[in-house]
Amino acid sequence: MSKEKRSHKAQKVIERMGKKLNRQVVGSLVACVHCGNCTDSCHYVLANPGDPTYAPAYKADRIRKFFKAHYDWTGRVFPAWVGAKSLYTDEDLEELKDTVFGKCTNCRRCTINCPMGVDYATFNRMARGLLVSVGVMPEGVAVVSKDQWEIGNQMGVLKEDYLDTLEWMSEELQGELEDPNAGIPIDKEDADIVYSINPREVKYDPRTIADAAKIFHQAGANWTMPSEGWDMTNFGLFSGDDDLGGAVARRLYEKVSELRGKKLVISECGHGYRSTRCEGQNWAQWDIDFVMESSVITMLNYIKEGRIKVDKTRNTTPVTFHDSCNNARSCGLTEEPRELLKLVCTDFREMYPNRAENYCCTGGGGAMSMSEYTPRRLKSAKIKADQLAATGAKIVVTSCHNCVDGLADCIKHYKLGMEVTQLVNLVANALVIEKKVTVPVAEPIAASDLQGRRILVTDDEPDFVTFVSTVLEDNGATVFRAYNAAEAMEIARREKPDLITLDISMPDKDGSEVFADIREDDILKRIPVCIITGQPELRKLIYDKPHRPPEGFVSKPVTEDGLLLNVKKLLKVAHHQPEGVRKQ
Amino acid sequence: MSNLLHFSETTLQEVALGIMAIVYITRLTWLMRFKAGKERQAATGLGDTTPRKGFIYSWANVAMPWGMESTRTKMFLYSQFVVFHLGVVAAIALSFIIPYAPQLLDSSTLVLVLQIATGAACLVGVIRIIRRMTDTYVKAISTPDDHFSLWLLTVWFAFAFLAVPNSTAGGEWHLLTYFILTAFFLIYVPFSKISHYLYYPFTRYYLGKSLGRRGVFPLRRVN
Numbered sequence: 031m032s033k034e035k036r037s038h039k040a041q042k043v044i045e046r047m048g049k050k051l052n053r054q055v056v057g058s059l060v061a062c063v064h065c066g067n068c069t070d071s072c073h074y075v076l077a078n079p080g081d082p083t084y085a086p087a088y089k090a091d092r093i094r095k096f097f098k099a100h101y102d103w104t105g106r107v108f109p110a111w112v113g114a115k116s117l118y119t120d121e122d123l124e125e126l127k128d129t130v131f132g133k134c135t136n137c138r139r140c141t142i143n144c145p146m147g148v149d150y151a152t153f154n155r156m157a158r159g160l161l162v163s164v165g166v167m168p169e170g171v172a173v174v175s176k177d178q179w180e181i182g183n184q185m186g187v188l189k190e191d192y193l194d195t196l197e198w199m200s201e202e203l204q205g206e207l208e209d210p211n212a213g214i215p216i217d218k219e220d221a222d223i224v225y226s227i228n229p230r231e232v233k234y235d236p237r238t239i240a241d242a243a244k245i246f247h248q249a250g251a252n253w254t255m256p257s258e259g260w261d262m263t264n265f266g267l268f269s270g271d272d273d274l275g276g277a278v279a280r281r282l283y284e285k286v287s288e289l290r291g292k293k294l295v296i297s298e299c300g301h302g303y304r305s306t307r308c309e310g311q312n313w314a315q316w317d318i319d320f321v322m323e324s325s326v327i328t329m330l331n332y333i334k335e336g337r338i339k340v341d342k343t344r345n346t347t348p349v350t351f352h353d354s355c356n357n358a359r360s361c362g363l364t365e366e367p368r369e370l371l372k373l374v375c376t377d378f379r380e381m382y383p384n385r386a387e388n389y390c391c392t393g394g395g396g397a398m399s400m401s402e403y404t405p406r407r408l409k410s411a412k413i414k415a416d417q418l419a420a421t422g423a424k425i426v427v428t429s430c431h432n433c434v435d436g437l438a439d440c441i442k443h444y445k446l447g448m449e450v451t452q453l454v455n456l457v458a459n460a461l462v463i464e465k466k467v468t469v470p471v472a473e474p475i476a477a478s479d480l481q482g483r484r485i486l487v488t489d490d491e492p493d494f495v496t497f498v499s500t501v502l503e504d505n506g507a508t509v510f511r512a513y514n515a516a517e518a519m520e521i522a523r524r525e526k527p528d529l530i531t532l533d534i535s536m537p538d539k540d541g542s543e544v545f546a547d548i549r550e551d552d553i554l555k556r557i558p559v560c561i562i563t564g565q566p567e568l569r570k571l572i573y574d575k576p577h578r579p580p581e582g583f584v585s586k587p588v589t590e591d592g593l594l595l596n597v598k599k600l601l602k603v604a605h606h607q608p609e610g611v612r613k614q
Numbered sequence: 615m616s617n618l619l620h621f622s623e624t625t626l627q628e629v630a631l632g633i634m635a636i637v638y639i640t641r642l643t644w645l646m647r648f649k650a651g652k653e654r655q656a657a658t659g660l661g662d663t664t665p666r667k668g669f670i671y672s673w674a675n676v677a678m679p680w681g682m683e684s685t686r687t688k689m690f691l692y693s694q695f696v697v698f699h700l701g702v703v704a705a706i707a708l709s710f711i712i713p714y715a716p717q718l719l720d721s722s723t724l725v726l727v728l729q730i731a732t733g734a735a736c737l738v739g740v741i742r743i744i745r746r747m748t749d750t751y752v753k754a755i756s757t758p759d760d761h762f763s764l765w766l767l768t769v770w771f772a773f774a775f776l777a778v779p780n781s782t783a784g785g786e787w788h789l790l791t792y793f794i795l796t797a798f799f800l801i802y803v804p805f806s807k808i809s810h811y812l813y814y815p816f817t818r819y820y821l822g823k824s825l826g827r828r829g830v831f832p833l834r835r836v837n
Binding site: 054113143321 | 644645646648649650651652653654655656658659660663672675676682683684685688691695749750751752753754755756757758759760762805806807810813814816817818820821822824825828829830833834835836
């Protein structure tokens with residue numbers, strides 16, 4: 031097929047590839063000898079025996095084919111002989127999308143197992159970037175990238191929600207420690223530490239913020255959190271979009287410089303740490319004049335320096351540690367977490383293989399945001415599930431929020447009965463508070479917390495409705511169950527609950543339409559709404575509506591703690607959410 | 615020795631080597647035209663990992679089967695790799711020994727060593743051909759070049775094995791075939807996957823340097 035007959039998008043992909051090629055990538059593209067040694071280093075292959083389309087070399091060849099056809103003269107002269115083949119149609123691009131987004135988490139395990147040093151993950155990311163540049167990407171990638179470009183963080187957390195959460199956590203901490211100085215300093219200049227977090231912490235796991243604040247407070251740290259530029263995650267790593275990667279990293283670096291912070295501490299997140307600590311400066315072409323460090327190292331140093339004291343007997347449940355791919359295979363952060371774990375837990379059990387040889391949680395590379403590939407992802411998680419089960423541990427610890435979600439999904443799917451937590455939670459739990467006249471441990475959510483609250487739960491999955499309802503009822507709430515849109519509206523009008531949870535995908539009527547109906551109803555519009563969906567990429571259906579956005583947005587899978595924290599937060603904050611606030 | 619054999623042992627090899635050198639230089643120039651990516655960030659990781667240690671480890675990786683899971687758990691495949699490449703070294707050495715230092719082959723020990731190396735490599739070649747044609751995964755990623763290169767080398771090993779004694783008592787055909795195959799091999803290599811060894815130092819250097827800077831290489835492993 032001639033160049034003239036090639037689709038416009040395919041032509042652009044080919045042209046733009048030339049600008050993305052560097053010596054490292056070209057070396058990796060030409061050096062593969064098709065030995066097949068990488069094959070069983072990939073969790074997708076192990077979970078799909080006999081299907082060669084998952085083999086790293088096979089997947090790499092989908093990219094290598096058009097590289098050879100256009101940039102390597104052996105492919106131009108003898109295309110069939112060396113397996114060169116150009117891209118012609120938009121269907122070709124869709125096939126490529128399926129491979130580079132849906133069959134690889136860029137975990138880099140094949141890279142470290144390649145005798146030739148072929149870095150497939152790096153040029154797979156390049157291919158993702160090429161496709162993204164012509165708009166060919168999973169819906170979730172588009173939505174999350176847009177949020178990070180527009181709102182400044184990848185979960186679309188509004189500034190007021192972020193600050194509200196910090197205020198809430200500050201109040202909790204002050205109450206717990208009975209110390210009015212134990213809050214979270216915001217935008218403090220000349221601090222020794224600027225602490226950056228993952229927006230997931232704001233949305234689903236604010237206890238990690240409170241735990242970190244408690245540790246900083248106990249260590250007497252001169253620290254702060256920025257009011258803007260606080261998101262250390264970077265979807266550019268997953269989408270392959272270097273421009274997005276550079277813009278996000280620069281936003282963070284500039285804020286630290288503006289505050290004249292001496293050190294940027296990055297909370298526990300594998301891709302966030304890699305993006306901010308290792309890749310961001312390259313993408314942004316930006317040299318920084320401050321130090322960057324993982325919070326794991328910060329916490330470890332606090333213990334070693336005697337700035338905080340811990341009592342490991344407070345964490346006696348058997349734990350194992352899951353190495354995040356980005357931390358272990360791209361940033362060498364393997365020993366510090368173990369050293370820290372052994373200081374704060376009594377029963378640490380190693381997982382095998384581990385460190386740089388560990389298997390991906392299967393949620394990496396942005397896979398959690400690509401719901402169209404969820405069945406494939408969960409199938410491949412069998413490898414991880416077997417690894418987890420073999421440890422005999424009850425808790426899996428990981429220094430990555432992406433892994434928390436990926437592992438939680440894996441544990442739920444394979445019914446492993448384990449919990450997932452992070453080091454910051456264990457350190458905070460082991461923390462010895464010097465002045466123990468106050469309450470020593472985090473205040474649990476009492477059964478009476480939701481007493482008298484009336485909550486409408488809407489979802490077409492009966493199991494999920496049962497799960498949510500049980501959790502809420504166990505905590506004192508009165509729950510109304512709706513399994514479709516019509517029921518939801520009928521119950522909402524009749525009962526006028528304090529909170530409505532709403533699924534997006536429902537058989538009779540789309541959740542976004544139900545949401546619009548609620549917002550357009552003079553009485554119901556005042557009721558806070560929490561979207562709970564397994565397809566977070568569909569959130570634009572909600573946010574693009576000309577209504578006040580939902581007060582809460584939670585992605586499935588939902589843990590009991592995550593659900594309660596969000597419901598509690600919503601019921602607390604909803605009354606002062608101003609009317610007519612729109613996402614900027 | 616016939617004129618044809620003499621020509622094949624000397625002039626033909628020199629011309630083939632010259633073509634190979636020119637194509638190699640062209641190929642390397644092409645590769646070097648691509649700018650090397652630069653890493654701006656400060657080095658991370660514990661003290662035993664540095665960019666220098668990283669690339670040295672990466673280069674040495676070829677001789678450390680325990681270093682990678684893919685070789686550690688497949689020692690038979692790794693052994694094949696070693697035997698096959700020793701065979702390549704022996705067969706190439708033979709192409710210089712016969713025309714320029716044939717007296718070395720007076721040593722029956724050297725003849726035995728070279729025959730073991732090339733013979734074993736030929737056997738490994740057969741095993742590899744079978745694997746490439748039957749293994750689901752390897753078959754799926756194989757190009758005509760992969761198959762042809764492997765056949766070429768395997769046949770070349772067989773004739774190298776026959777050529778080692780450098781005897782024309784039974785005729786010249788085996789020597790002639792060996793040298794013509796060697797010349798073809800030299801010319802074909804830069805165009806084929808066999809040229810992978812040209813890229814090996816680059817790929818492993820850059821990967822090692824980058825992962826050394828990031829505290830990953832040398833790899834730590836706890837069993």
